[in-house]
Amino acid sequence: MKLRSLRYYRDALDPGRFFGARMGRAHVPVFVYHHVTPRSFERHLQFLEDNRYRAVSCDRANWSDPDPREVVLTFDDGRRSVWSVAAPLLKKYGFRATAFVSPGMMSEGDPTPTIEEGDLEALEASYFGNHELFNWTEARLMAEAGTVDLQLHGFAHARVFTTPRAVDFYHPQWKDRDEGIAGWIVRRGGQDVVLRTLDLGQPIYEWGSRWGDQPRYLEDEASSAACVSHVRERGGADFFERPKWREELESVARERDGGAVRAGRLESREEKVRHLEDLLGRAKSLLQAQTGVRVDHFALPWSKGNEMISEVAEAVGVSHVYWEASIPDYASARSSGVQHHFRLKDQFLLRLPGKDRQGVIGLLAVVAGSYRG
Numbered sequence: 001m002k003l004r005s006l007r008y009y010r011d012a013l014d015p016g017r018f019f020g021a022r023m024g025r026a027h028v029p030v031f032v033y034h035h036v037t038p039r040s041f042e043r044h045l046q047f048l049e050d051n052r053y054r055a056v057s058c059d060r061a062n063w064s065d066p067d068p069r070e071v072v073l074t075f076d077d078g079r080r081s082v083w084s085v086a087a088p089l090l091k092k093y094g095f096r097a098t099a100f101v102s103p104g105m106m107s108e109g110d111p112t113p114t115i116e117e118g119d120l121e122a123l124e125a126s127y128f129g130n131h132e133l134f135n136w137t138e139a140r141l142m143a144e145a146g147t148v149d150l151q152l153h154g155f156a157h158a159r160v161f162t163t164p165r166a167v168d169f170y171h172p173q174w175k176d177r178d179e180g181i182a183g184w185i186v187r188r189g190g191q192d193v194v195l196r197t198l199d200l201g202q203p204i205y206e207w208g209s210r211w212g213d214q215p216r217y218l219e220d221e222a223s224s225a226a227c228v229s230h231v232r233e234r235g236g237a238d239f240f241e242r243p244k245w246r247e248e249l250e251s252v253a254r255e256r257d258g259g260a261v262r263a264g265r266l267e268s269r270e271e272k273v274r275h276l277e278d279l280l281g282r283a284k285s286l287l288q289a290q291t292g293v294r295v296d297h298f299a300l301p302w303s304k305g306n307e308m309i310s311e312v313a314e315a316v317g318v319s320h321v322y323w324e325a326s327i328p329d330y331a332s333a334r335s336s337g338v339q340h341h342f343r344l345k346d347q348f349l350l351r352l353p354g355k356d357r358q359g360v361i362g363l364l365a366v367v368a369g370s371y372r373g
């Protein structure tokens with residue numbers, strides 16, 4: 001177990017830190033969900049109602065003078081189950097929550113069925129749309145209904161390359177758990193482009209979150225282009241039927257470099273700040289234009305941050321930044337007008353003081369689940 005996780009559990013299991021005992025009610029408890037199913041989410045809402053708590057959204061929370069009956073519920077990624085499951089249940093209980101979305105990953109579309117009017121079996125078969133995102137129409141309907149407030153989770157939940165070390169080539173079987181949720185930012189014609197999936201044949205270098213603390217590696221475009229067109233000209237997906245496709249692409253990438261240094265480079269700090277400001281600023285404008293709501297809250301994708309985060313947030317008019325696990329020192333030092341909030345995984349909600357509170361042992365058994373970004 002990583003040190004970070006140990007600290008996380010220690011913090012999470014220390015009720016004083018969150019629920020008033022030691023910190024004099026200084027904190028509003030904030031919980032983070034990703035995908036929800038009707039039974040488990042309703043259990044949480046019922047628990048809140050039974051114990052006279054109120055679930056509020058980030059834009060309505062009283063951060064400076066917390067109300068001990070108030071908890072903030074947040075959803076990361078904008079997964080479809082926020083629309084199909086959570087919003088109807090929030091309405092039923094008269095609660096409100098915040099969904100952190102990546103506007104660059106969202107599409108237009110018609111409203112899809114929810115647990116209110118949908119065929120439950122079909123919804124269940126798709127696991128309530130776990131790996132899809134809700135669309136703009138659904139976002140607007142939730143905002144209008146007042147059940148879900150929409151705020152930022154970056155522009156595209158983007159990954160960027162971080163070192164010149166190639167680890168793979170994008171191929172039809174390339175899958176990871178964030179497919180469909182997280183995009184990529186790569187170089188094309190001297191510009192940055194945001195892609196939902198990479199082009200077949202694209203060399204994949206070691207990567208990380210755009211918001212992480214590593215600088216971005218600006219890849220050698222000529223090498224990427226050579227590999228991508230090599231694949232396209234040889235049948236696209238069919239090319240990967242060749243038993244030695246990997247060796248072939250490796251040699252294309254090498255030839256392109258002429259065996260010499262023709263490689264990319266690491267971005268400077270200044271370039272990084274400018275890029276982050278641009279991404280967050282565009283995300284904010286797009287979300288505001290689409291929904292008409294005021295946007296000034298930002299949850300970091302994968303809860304990865306960097307030391308320029310307050311500076312970037314302030315520059316684009318974002319005043320609240322949300323983490324999961326501990327907040328790093330550079331962010332908790334309140335030198336700017338930006339407030340940083342710690343969030344707990346959703347399972348910890350049942351640790352709030354009250355009737356039917358979950359025991360620590362039972363909770364640890366449940367929490368053994370995975371971190372979902």
Ligand SMILES: [Zn+2]
Nearest residue numbers: 076077302373
């Ligand atoms: Zn996320």
